[in-house]
Amino acid sequence: MTTTSDRERVWELHTTSEFSSLDLDTTMATMSDEPEVVHVPTAMGARGRASVRHFYRRWFVGHNAADFAIAPLTRTTGGTRLVDEMLVSFTHDVEVPWILPGVPPTGRRVEIPLIAVVSFEGALISGEHIYWDQAAVLGQTGLLPAETMARLPVVADQHGALTDGPLNQLAGEQRRG
Numbered sequence: 001m002t003t004t005s006d007r008e009r010v011w012e013l014h015t016t017s018e019f020s021s022l023d024l025d026t027t028m029a030t031m032s033d034e035p036e037v038v039h040v041p042t043a044m045g046a047r048g049r050a051s052v053r054h055f056y057r058r059w060f061v062g063h064n065a066a067d068f069a070i071a072p073l074t075r076t077t078g079g080t081r082l083v084d085e086m087l088v089s090f091t092h093d094v095e096v097p098w099i100l101p102g103v104p105p106t107g108r109r110v111e112i113p114l115i116a117v118v119s120f121e122g123a124l125i126s127g128e129h130i131y132w133d134q135a136a137v138l139g140q141t142g143l144l145p146a147e148t149m150a151r152l153p154v155v156a157d158q159h160g161a162l163t164d165g166p167l168n169q170l171a172g173e174q175r176r177g
Helices: 004-019 024-029 049-060 134-140 146-151
Strands: 031-039 044-047 069-078 081-091 109-121 124-132
Touching: 004 024, 004 069, 004 081, 004 109, 004 124, 024 031, 024 049, 031 049, 044 049, 109 134, 124 134, 134 146
Parallel strands: 031 124
Antiparallel strands: 031 044, 069 081, 081 109, 109 124
16 A cells, blocks of 8 residues: 555656756656646646656756755645645746747846646656746746736745745735734
8 A cells, every 4th residue: 555655755756867866767757647747827837648758848947047946844645645845946948848838048036936747647647737936936037027017916035035924015005904
C-alpha cells in the first residue's frame, strides 16, 4: 500500500530531478503511464507520456535561470493528492518558457508564490496543476508598466513578505477598518 510518505518521497525526487539534477529520465520515472502537466497561468504543459516528456525536454527541465530557487512554505497531503505552496525566485536572465513563454530576458528579479496540486496513481504522479500570480510576474519583469500596476489591485513585489507582513493594503485606508 502506498503511504503519504511514499508520495512525498516521489514528489521530492521529481522536483529534484526537474530543478537540480536536470535528469529527464528520473523525472519521467516518477510519473504514471498517462500523466498530465498544466501550468495554468500560461496554458503550458502536456497530456500523455510522450507529450509530457517532450514538454519537459523542450520547455521545462534545464530551461530555468541559474539562480532559480524554490523555498517550501506549506504542504498539505491527503488521499491521492499533495498540495505544495512554495516561494519561487530567479533572475530573468534567460528565457523561462513555462513562466514567460516567448519573452526575452529582462534581467529583472522575480519572486512569486507558486502552488502545485499533485495527483497520484499509487506511488506515481498522474497530474500536476501549477498556479502562480502571472500579473506579479509581469510587474516584476517590467512587462506591465509601474503606472499600470499602481492602478490595479495587484501586488507585484511583496509576495515574500505576505506570509508575515501587512494585509488588506489594496483595499485603501477607508476600507480596512
